[in-house]
Amino acid sequence: MTTVSTVITVEEQAKKAKKAAKTLGILTTEEKNQALLTVADALEKDYQSIITANLIDLKNGEEKGFEQAFMDRLSLNKDRIFDFAEGLRQVAELPDPIGDVMSGWTLENGLKVEEVRVPLGVIGMIYEARPNVTADAAGLALKSGNSIVLKGGSSALNSNKAIVEIIHRALALTSIPKEAVQFIDSIDREATQQLFTMKEHIDVLIPRGGASLINAVVENATVPVLETGVGNCHIYVDRVADVEKAIEILINAKTDRPAVCNAAETLIVHEEWLKKNHSLLADALQKNGITLHGDEAAASLLPDVQPATESDWANEYLSLDLAVKTVSNLEEAIDHIDEYGTKHSEAIITENSDTAKKFMQLVDAAALYHNASTRFTDGGALGFGAEIGISTQKLHARGPMGLPALTTRKYLMSGNGQVR
Amino acid sequence: MTTVSTVITVEEQAKKAKKAAKTLGILTTEEKNQALLTVADALEKDYQSIITANLIDLKNGEEKGFEQAFMDRLSLNKDRIFDFAEGLRQVAELPDPIGDVMSGWTLENGLKVEEVRVPLGVIGMIYEARPNVTADAAGLALKSGNSIVLKGGSSALNSNKAIVEIIHRALALTSIPKEAVQFIDSIDREATQQLFTMKEHIDVLIPRGGASLINAVVENATVPVLETGVGNCHIYVDRVADVEKAIEILINAKTDRPAVCNAAETLIVHEEWLKKNHSLLADALQKNGITLHGDEAAASLLPDVQPATESDWANEYLSLDLAVKTVSNLEEAIDHIDEYGTKHSEAIITENSDTAKKFMQLVDAAALYHNASTRFTDGGALGFGAEIGISTQKLHARGPMGLPALTTRKYLMSGNGQVR
Numbered sequence: 001m002t003t004v005s006t007v008i009t010v011e012e013q014a015k016k017a018k019k020a021a022k023t024l025g026i027l028t029t030e031e032k033n034q035a036l037l038t039v040a041d042a043l044e045k046d047y048q049s050i051i052t053a054n055l056i057d058l059k060n061g062e063e064k065g066f067e068q069a070f071m072d073r074l075s076l077n078k079d080r081i082f083d084f085a086e087g088l089r090q091v092a093e094l095p096d097p098i099g100d101v102m103s104g105w106t107l108e109n110g111l112k113v114e115e116v117r118v119p120l121g122v123i124g125m126i127y128e129a130r131p132n133v134t135a136d137a138a139g140l141a142l143k144s145g146n147s148i149v150l151k152g153g154s155s156a157l158n159s160n161k162a163i164v165e166i167i168h169r170a171l172a173l174t175s176i177p178k179e180a181v182q183f184i185d186s187i188d189r190e191a192t193q194q195l196f197t198m199k200e201h202i203d204v205l206i207p208r209g210g211a212s213l214i215n216a217v218v219e220n221a222t223v224p225v226l227e228t229g230v231g232n233c234h235i236y237v238d239r240v241a242d243v244e245k246a247i248e249i250l251i252n253a254k255t256d257r258p259a260v261c262n263a264a265e266t267l268i269v270h271e272e273w274l275k276k277n278h279s280l281l282a283d284a285l286q287k288n289g290i291t292l293h294g295d296e297a298a299a300s301l302l303p304d305v306q307p308a309t310e311s312d313w314a315n316e317y318l319s320l321d322l323a324v325k326t327v328s329n330l331e332e333a334i335d336h337i338d339e340y341g342t343k344h345s346e347a348i349i350t351e352n353s354d355t356a357k358k359f360m361q362l363v364d365a366a367a368l369y370h371n372a373s374t375r376f377t378d379g380g381a382l383g384f385g386a387e388i389g390i391s392t393q394k395l396h397a398r399g400p401m402g403l404p405a406l407t408t409r410k411y412l413m414s415g416n417g418q419v420r
Numbered sequence: 421m422t423t424v425s426t427v428i429t430v431e432e433q434a435k436k437a438k439k440a441a442k443t444l445g446i447l448t449t450e451e452k453n454q455a456l457l458t459v460a461d462a463l464e465k466d467y468q469s470i471i472t473a474n475l476i477d478l479k480n481g482e483e484k485g486f487e488q489a490f491m492d493r494l495s496l497n498k499d500r501i502f503d504f505a506e507g508l509r510q511v512a513e514l515p516d517p518i519g520d521v522m523s524g525w526t527l528e529n530g531l532k533v534e535e536v537r538v539p540l541g542v543i544g545m546i547y548e549a550r551p552n553v554t555a556d557a558a559g560l561a562l563k564s565g566n567s568i569v570l571k572g573g574s575s576a577l578n579s580n581k582a583i584v585e586i587i588h589r590a591l592a593l594t595s596i597p598k599e600a601v602q603f604i605d606s607i608d609r610e611a612t613q614q615l616f617t618m619k620e621h622i623d624v625l626i627p628r629g630g631a632s633l634i635n636a637v638v639e640n641a642t643v644p645v646l647e648t649g650v651g652n653c654h655i656y657v658d659r660v661a662d663v664e665k666a667i668e669i670l671i672n673a674k675t676d677r678p679a680v681c682n683a684a685e686t687l688i689v690h691e692e693w694l695k696k697n698h699s700l701l702a703d704a705l706q707k708n709g710i711t712l713h714g715d716e717a718a719a720s721l722l723p724d725v726q727p728a729t730e731s732d733w734a735n736e737y738l739s740l741d742l743a744v745k746t747v748s749n750l751e752e753a754i755d756h757i758d759e760y761g762t763k764h765s766e767a768i769i770t771e772n773s774d775t776a777k778k779f780m781q782l783v784d785a786a787a788l789y790h791n792a793s794t795r796f797t798d799g800g801a802l803g804f805g806a807e808i809g810i811s812t813q814k815l816h817a818r819g820p821m822g823l824p825a826l827t828t829r830k831y832l833m834s835g836n837g838q839v840r
């Protein structure tokens with residue numbers, strides 16, 4: 001495929017998505033739900049074709065020597081595909097945000113004003129290996145009345161293609177035009193870059209993946225971006241933290257799923273608490289196989305602490321490593337989070353509710369926790385229903401993004417000749 | 421001033437703003453209101469110093485041969501300055517959005533979740549000639565708990581500086597740190613460009629001014645942008661439009677204030693309606709001194725129609741010019757708006773409520789009107805209180821932006837040891 005033909009293709013796909021969005025945006029909830037259920041059934045019925053395609057991706061991945069964790073995320077089986085279908089059925093059950101009258105009033109001159117929730121239009125989704133995003137993102141987009149342009153990672157190209165083929169065949173039987181789901185069938189980086197500037201046809205870009213993917217989109221896109229996911233999360237154990245809660249929460253936040261964005265990466269600990277409780281803490285950390293990188297004070301009280309560098313404070317480990325920073329008061333803890341946090345999820349463990357309140361007021365992040373694990377920052381866990389990602393930006397959406405994050409509003413004014 | 425020292429200065433200013441935002445963000449409503457009233461009084465008391473500075477700007481402007489409309493916007497007098505003060509008093513009376521609990525619930529495990537409204541942090545305001553923006557934007561930012569970095573047009577540099585000096589002297593007597601209002605005292609374009617990429621210190625950029633300023637910010641900023649203002653607004657007069665309403669609304673939307681963004685620029689008119697009503701329409705247009713640029717059908721029915729070019733359909737006149745496009749049905753009208761509209765304000769005049777409903781559903785814009793003038797798209801007119809601009813984007817804020825547009829949210833979770 002030459003570059004020129006790719007240019008034409010991606011733009012044409014985006015245009016088709018835009019056109020389909022007009023039809024999709026005014027469908028009834030029933031029509032959209034019916035379509036999602038039809039796609040769910042089709043994924044289960046034709047799961048074998050996805051597995052066949054996935055085997056090709058896995059073989060290519062092996063030849064390229066991808067690491068095990070990556071291959072795990074890429075790998076599909078019957079259960080995982082049936083989970084996609086179940087996810088779509090759950091999205092069908094979520095309340096439809098479109099058409100909600102968010103507010104309404106009448107001006108003195110009789111002009112009626114209504115603020116109504118409407119779809120964004122076309123969502124551009126740029127993601128890495130996980131093929132489940134293909135089905136999940138399409139489901140959330142369609143339910144909220146949006147078309148979607150999918151650009152998945154090249155390593156999952158065959159799997160994604162097989163999933164989209166099933167979605168297209170199923171949509172052909174429904175009220176949703178199949179052009180509402182566009183898949184960029186290319187491993188060309190340029191195809192991704194074209195999406196960055198298609199302001200005419202794409203209303204928002206959502207990158208999901210590692211920091212370098214997200215940064216590339218944020219730096220280069222003129223289309224508005226919903227920034228997701230990098231979570232350099234801290235647990236601050238205060239001077240008067242309950243020992244049992246502190247250790248249980250820290251271990252949970254670090255070890256429950258180390259590779260996800262709401263896992264803890266740094267323990268900030270009050271020096272007095274650490275002096276009192278270092279042996280209990282050390283036991284728990286050791287028992288859970290956690291590798292420590294700390295400052296001098298931490299190294300003097302805990303065993304096997306490697307000296308922490310700037311990189312330990314700044315980066316997500318996404319592994320069983322933990323940075324340990326000791327502080328002598330709340331302000332030092334907050335300053336550290338200000339400097340290194342990614343505005344995702346931050347927790348304080350303390351029995352002093354004034355200190356907790358101060359922490360939650362002064363730390364700038366999407367989710368703040370008092371005496372609970374950062375692992376709850378998740379659409380499902382917090383009761384939002386399915387999520388399209390976790391926003392670490394402040395505009396439009398913050399924290400787990402459910403269906404309302406994929407909408408905007410219109411002000412509708414009805415009059416009988418009002419002028420100013 | 422060398423480039424190097426400017427670089428240091430702008431970044432240092434942004435850092436100071438960020439630091440001040442921490443203090444400002446947790447002030448009480450009373451403290452913020454008191455500060456606004458103190459600034460309002462100071463502007464009235466010291467108005468003469470602003471007028472003196474403004475005279476320098478006006479003299480420079482004359483020497484540069486700026487056109488009259490520009491000089492009008494630049495020019496200040498006692499009344500206008502007292503209006504700034506009155507504006508601040510009005511902002512003090514608006515409800516404080518900060519601290520609002522937008523939603524709250526408790527999970528089955530007992531974890532309490534609260535969604536609380538908080539300030540964005542630091543707002544970067546980039547604007548052109550009007551010095552009133554200096555006082556207005558500062559007032560809205562401070563009331564919503566945000567610091568602001570102001571970069572005004574070079575032609576108003578002295579006026580803006582005088583206003584900010586008064587604001588700073590007044591804030592020194594209040595709970596709001598004066599560092600919360602930063603003014604970039606430079607006519608260097610590079611100073612503006614530095615703001616574009618200061619993601620660490622600035623949370624949002626709001627450009628206010630002409631299309632070229634706004635595009636420069638949108639194209640080049642990595643800081644998130646709230647896009648404001650370009651309004652290529654249409655009035656669609658349907659086949660069954662009431663003649664009186666249609667003409668009154670069109671004349672109002674075109675002539676009430678031709679230079680503002682919610683003024684009408686194009687009349688889209690159903691050919692049958694035009695055939696029936698062209699002479700009444702022509703009379704009204706002529707009486708109001710409106711110059712027409714139209715397609716062939718319009719030229720055949722209305723007097724003195726210049727042939728419309730692509731530029732007539734695409735650009736804001738901001739004058740008493742009007743483009744006229746004839747169509748044979750609603751779909752053609754919507755297609756024209758889709759192609760040339762700027763998603764600001766669009767109106768349909770019709771006695772057919774089904775047609776009106778379809779128009780309001782299918783046209784993608786912030787504000788849709790049925791039988792009313794587009795001139796109502798304005799924070800004051802629609803009852804939002806003061807506005808910081810009119811958003812023509814879909815993310816975060818759409819239409820007139822009042823105080824809530826300058827806020828974001830935090831999710832606060834309170835537990836007693838919950839883990840996943």
